[in-house]
Amino acid sequence: MKILYFSWIKDKLGKSEENIILQEQIKTVEQLVIFLQNKNDIYKDIFKDNKIIKVSINMEVSNFKDSISDQDEIAFFPPMTGG
Amino acid sequence: MKILYFSWIKDKLGKSEENIILQEQIKTVEQLVIFLQNKNDIYKDIFKDNKIIKVSINMEVSNFKDSISDQDEIAFFPPMTGG
Amino acid sequence: MISVQKNNFSINEELSKLKIKYNNIGAISNFIGIVRDKSKQSNLVSMTLEHYPGMAEKMLTEIENQALSRWNLIGSTIIHRYGELFPGDQIVLVITASEHRKDAVESCHFIIDWLKTKGPFWKYEKTNRAGFWVEAKETDKKEELKWKT
Amino acid sequence: MISVQKNNFSINEELSKLKIKYNNIGAISNFIGIVRDKSKQSNLVSMTLEHYPGMAEKMLTEIENQALSRWNLIGSTIIHRYGELFPGDQIVLVITASEHRKDAVESCHFIIDWLKTKGPFWKYEKTNRAGFWVEAKETDKKEELKWKT
Numbered sequence: 310m311k312i313l314y315f316s317w318i319k320d321k322l323g324k325s326e327e328n329i330i331l332q333e334q335i336k337t338v339e340q341l342v343i344f345l346q347n348k349n350d351i352y353k354d355i356f357k358d359n360k361i362i363k364v365s366i367n368m369e370v371s372n373f374k375d376s377i378s379d380q381d382e383i384a385f386f387p388p389m390t391g392g
Numbered sequence: 393m394k395i396l397y398f399s400w401i402k403d404k405l406g407k408s409e410e411n412i413i414l415q416e417q418i419k420t421v422e423q424l425v426i427f428l429q430n431k432n433d434i435y436k437d438i439f440k441d442n443k444i445i446k447v448s449i450n451m452e453v454s455n456f457k458d459s460i461s462d463q464d465e466i467a468f469f470p471p472m473t474g475g
Numbered sequence: 476m477i478s479v480q481k482n483n484f485s486i487n488e489e490l491s492k493l494k495i496k497y498n499n500i501g502a503i504s505n506f507i508g509i510v511r512d513k514s515k516q517s518n519l520v521s522m523t524l525e526h527y528p529g530m531a532e533k534m535l536t537e538i539e540n541q542a543l544s545r546w547n548l549i550g551s552t553i554i555h556r557y558g559e560l561f562p563g564d565q566i567v568l569v570i571t572a573s574e575h576r577k578d579a580v581e582s583c584h585f586i587i588d589w590l591k592t593k594g595p596f597w598k599y600e601k602t603n604r605a606g607f608w609v610e611a612k613e614t615d616k617k618e619e620l621k622w623k624t
Numbered sequence: 625m626i627s628v629q630k631n632n633f634s635i636n637e638e639l640s641k642l643k644i645k646y647n648n649i650g651a652i653s654n655f656i657g658i659v660r661d662k663s664k665q666s667n668l669v670s671m672t673l674e675h676y677p678g679m680a681e682k683m684l685t686e687i688e689n690q691a692l693s694r695w696n697l698i699g700s701t702i703i704h705r706y707g708e709l710f711p712g713d714q715i716v717l718v719i720t721a722s723e724h725r726k727d728a729v730e731s732c733h734f735i736i737d738w739l740k741t742k743g744p745f746w747k748y749e750k751t752n753r754a755g756f757w758v759e760a761k762e763t764d765k766k767e768e769l770k771w772k773t
Contacts, residue, residue, distance in 0.1 A: 316746035317757045368679035370742075384676060388760035390659055391574070391704065391743020392641055392716055392736055399597035399610045400526055451530035453593075467527060471611035474555065474594020475508055475567055475587055475725070485632060487636045490656075494712065501660040504653070504732075507639075511650040511723060563643065576736055577767065583653075584729050591725075618726065 310379050312341075315386035318362070321355055331379040338364050338373045342381065361387060393462050395424075398469035401445065414462040421447050421456045424466065444470060452474055476552070477535040481558045486569050489552050493572050497549045502576040504583035508567035510560045517602040519562055526557040527595040538589050540557060546582040548573050553586060555594060585622050591615040625700070626684040628675060630707045633717050638701050642721050646667060646698045651725040653732035657716040659709045666751040670713055675706040676744040688737050695731040697722050704733060734771050740764040 310331045319325045335341050344353040356362065364371050365384045377383060393414045395437060402408045418424050428435040447454050448467045462463065476492075478484075486507065494500060510522050534552050542551060552570040560566060569586045573592040591612075600611040625641075627633075635656065643649060674688045684702050690722040691700060697702045701719040709715060740761075747758040 313676065314746075315676060315744075319674075320757075345756075365676075365679060365744075366678070368682050369758075385677070386676070386744070386746065387757070388765075389741060390743050390747050390758050390760050391745035392739035396527070398527060398595075399599075402525075403608075428576060448527075448595075451527070451533050467530070469527070469595070469597065470608070471616075472592060472595050473598050473609050473611050473615075474592075474596035475590035485636075486639070487634075490635070495711045500658050503656040503658065506725070507627070507652040507654075507658075508725070508730065509643075509649050509652065512648045535740075576657070576740075579762075580655065580733050580736065584733065587725055587729065614726075 310377070311382045312383065317387060318355055319386055321384065322351060331377070336376055337379055338366070338371065338375055338383070341377060342373065352386040355385075363388060393460070394465045396465065396467040398467065400470060401438055401468055405434060414460070419456055419459055421449070421454065421460055421466070426458060438468075446471060454459065476538055477524065479481065479535065479555050480526070480559065481560040481584045483565060484554045484557055486568060486570075486599065487560040488510045488618060489554070489570055492550060493550045493570060498573065499574055500563045501551050501574045502579040503570060504576075504579040505570040506587045507521045508587075509623065510562050510564045510566060514600050514602045515602050520601040520603055521559050521561050522566075523559045523599040523601070525597045525599065526555075530595045531555065531557075534595055535590075535592055536591065538586055541584055541589075542571065542582040542586050545585070546571075546573065546578040547575075548578055548582055549581070551586075554592075555590070555596065557596065568602070587619045588622060589613075592619045626681065626688055628677070628680045628684065628704050628706065630705065632705070632714060633703045635717060638703070638717060642699045643717060646721065648723060649698050649721045650723045652719060652721045653725075653728040654684055655707045655732055655736045656714055657736075659711050659713045659715060661716040663713040663749050663751045666753055669750040669752055670707045670708050670710050671705040671715075672748040672750070673715065674746045674748065676703075676746075680704065680746045681699060683742055683744055684739075687735055687742065690738075691720065691731040691735050693699065695720075695722065695727040695735070696724075697727055697731055700731070700735075702739075704739070705743065709734065737764075737767045737771060741768045742759075758763040 310329050313326045342356050366381050393412050394411045425439050429439055449464050550572045554568040569583050570581040571579045590614050699721045703717040718732050720728045720732040741764050
């Protein structure tokens with residue numbers, strides 16, 4: 310699974326994307342976030358307040374409760390500031 | 393007193409302006425209109441329905457009840473269609 | 476800046492003037508009115524804009540001042556042409572510039588609505604069949620009224 | 625037409641393209657977003673626009689389609705830049721063209737409100753003191769919500 314990071318999330322992580330192999334028990338974005346938080350404190354810190362982070366699944370703005378699969382492209386970003 | 397006419401009012405009258413000497417008893421736009429209507433049938437026809445004609449006094453959109461004096465510039469026109 | 480003129484205008488030139496004159500512009504809205512190819516039924520040959528010289532300038536200045544007092548604007552431009560114009564020709568240009576978009580967008584909308592019912596201009600359309608004075612639309616009056624607050 | 629690009633754009637060129645492509649345009653609204661000279665407190669050195677390639681194009685297409693379905697538009701253009709931009713540089717261009725002004729004016733307003741909260745772009749401001757990611761404004765969310773009808 311490809312995960313992309315934007316804005317300050319990318320800066321904090323020091324990377325703009327990563328590829329992970331999605332473990333079978335991870336079925337939702339929420340579960341993916343917990344998996345990432347267990348990796349290290351940087352992720353823990355970034356996702357400590359989910360409300361300010363948005364997620365997209367295959368370039369579609371989505372909810373943390375939504376289902377994901379290994380073929381999906383997930384992205385985490387703060388609220389957009391286009392225009 | 394200078395009177396200006398615009399749009400179809402000008403076309404019907406065949407003139408875009410005229411100068412008249414305001415008779416003392418004419419104190420309002422309404423009275424001026426009656427004076428003009430008494431001149432001939434073209435004026436009578438033009439002003440037969442006041443509601444579709446607007447008036448300005450010294451370039452200020454005004455009402456038919458408003459007072460006028462011989463120094464004023466009066467204009468009659470249909471609703472504006474700028475922009 | 477307001478102008479009532481016979482000549483055409485260049486939106487690029489007008490934008491440049493504003494950008495040279497003022498600092499810290501973050502948002503520019505503008506509106507261009509254009510002579511359409513078609514009148515109600517038939518093809519348009521030309522549209523002649525009659526105006527009330529003196530009053531036109533006065534009214535445009537008034538509306539610009541109202542916009543400047545109601546919104547936080549850095550600068551604005553209103554240009555209205557008169558004379559005989561042809562399909563595709565530019566009629567009117569409204570530019571509003573502000574720090575944040577809301578001021579520019581709303582004031583531009585306000586000015587153009589206002590011009591429709593308060594700008595002392597009258598339009599004569601010539602088609603290949605006939606010529607007639609364009610009547611004011613009731614809907615334009617309604618559009619203008621929504622700004623009365 | 626939508627475009628997500630690093631290069632600058634010319635409003636005149638974009639207007640010409642629309643006018644060549646389509647007939648009977650009577651009203652054109654447009655909005656230009658520009659990098660301001662000042663950040664909240666201090667002078668701005670540059671603003672870097674990060675974007676989500678692919679999703680940015682997808683979202684711009686979506687908003688353009690929404691505008692085309694909600695208003696009676698003849699044509700439209702949305703151009704959004706990314707990369708490092710400097711004070712006075714153009715960021716975004718929205719053009720909407722219609723027969724009558726209401727459609728052009730409202731849809732342009734709609735698109736720019738929508739871009740603020742739904743365009744996958746993030747702004748990094750560098751001032752002479754520091755650098756920081758611009759936070760989304762609560763008011764932008766409110767502006768966007770007024771179009772939900």
